[in-house]
Amino acid sequence: MLARAALGLYPAAWRARYGDEVRALLDDSGAGLRAAASLVWRAVPAWIWPARHLFDRPARMRASLATVLVAWAVLAGLAAVFLQLTQAQPTLQDSVTGPGHLVIQWSYWVFDGAITISLLAVAVGGLPLWWLMMGRARSEHRTREMAYLLAPVVVPAVYLAAGVVTVSLVRRPGSVVGLPGLKPSAPSVVDVANGMVGAWWFLALIVLGFAAGGISAAGPGLALRRLRPAGPPVTRAARAAGLAVAAMVLAGAASIVAAVGLYQWAPAYHQGWELGVYLPIVLLAAAVAIVSAGRGIRAARSPAAA
Template sequence: MRRRRGVLRIVAGVVLGLYPKPWRERYGEEVADLVDSRPVRLRTVADLAGGVADAWVHHRRVPGARPPRVPLPAILAVGAGALGLLWNPGVRDAASLHGVWERAAGAGAIAAELHRTATALFAMAGLLALLSLWQVAVRVRAAGKDAQERAIRGRMVMVAALVAVPAGFVVAAYVGLGFLDVGHPVGPLAEAMLGGFFSPIVMALVLPLPLTAAASPRLADAVRAAGKSLAVAAILNAIAWLAVAALLAIGLRQASPWFAMAVAASALVSTGMAALVARAVLRRAPHDPVGPSSIGRLPA
């Protein structure tokens, strides 16, 4: 019986750890003392477990509580997974792809122009994401050699080593499928939207580098430049999806409902991912020092 009570007391402690952090900071010590002063039974554990659910539902009532936030890496990982799931209906529906393109091509040269526009803008978005890496890397190499800079440089090397393989794989897959015709041909419409599945993932993979560099004030200009490059990449990615949407609208009668919904969902996920990446870097980068003392001043 004593062993059982000891186990229940341990379980009660674990359950207490499941309460929201603001609740634990305000009431945790008091409740823990109350539990320690009394025998712990199954009903005690059940009451604590019910309190966990109630505390999370009403967590905003706790003074100092903040709304729960989903970590950005988790959101981007879910977005990348969603793009992977949307790949088959969005890029592999041969009947809809060819039907839409044939109808759009019948409208004249606008189809070819939209195809070129979307393909070029997606490629430029991916290149700008890679450019943001170069902007940070060059500044890190020229940074000082004090202890803080060496520590940040070491962390960046570790992060770069972790993301190099998946980023290289994504870039190689994009180049192979979109420009070298590796694998089965997917047709002009799929080629036009192909970059929208890869560019946001490349942006998400390069994100840890500027965020790591943001820990150093000396790298503020590099982080700011990387954020601007990623913001332009996000804008280009969105405009490219508009070109794809125009192609789809012209030949919509030849598209299955599932195909149209898959393309629309892919566009939303892709533009959302790109916007979140750019926003994350710009929020960590200090603003440009613009003011009366800097306007109109000539460089020395």
């Protein structure tokens, strides 16, 4: 039973080609815990280094784009949080001088440049494909697909409007409401960056922002799966996704350097929980984005994908 469940961890194309054979072998040999553990372990390379002959290359690029969109949205959300907590709060960094100031400032410059490149890559590579799918959905009167494609426009607008209304209602001018355990005499960056709405409201808006980003990214991903576009627009989008991910990962690395520097040299950034939450999420999202973008680029290099 466990071994059969472990087969579900493999890519769909792998299961379609080898699933029946593996099930027959399991039935003949008597599947046990050892067989299940072996299948789970071997599922990792099946995802990282998929066999090329098993996959339809345009489908691989579409799947790669869908995954990259979600991972990129997470990284973009983290970048927005980083920007609000760091570059938007220069007065909290006045005490940083000397080499520490140079390290942080250079990290900011790298971060800004990498974010700009990533956004341009998304626009140049993604907008033509988005327009192609939108035109097809409109011509075929596919309302659901049109809604999926409009998610990156509508959902952020709704989130921003809701955020503005929420902040205007709950803001308490002149007060600083922090997280439990922080001394009022030494507020952390969260206390100052939350716009006087309170740390819990600030964190709630961040969580809702990530949810909005996830929905915005999932919409085009679902449209890719249902409309199944192919040809040069998909190939160009896959290549642009690789550049966008590389730039965003560079921005993430620069933000980590700056965050560690601020933790080391700026008193307002001495709360370790901020780094403890930020670093693992950045590394996980970057790993997913790199693997998925790499698969898409490998598929785009094939003449059959053009």
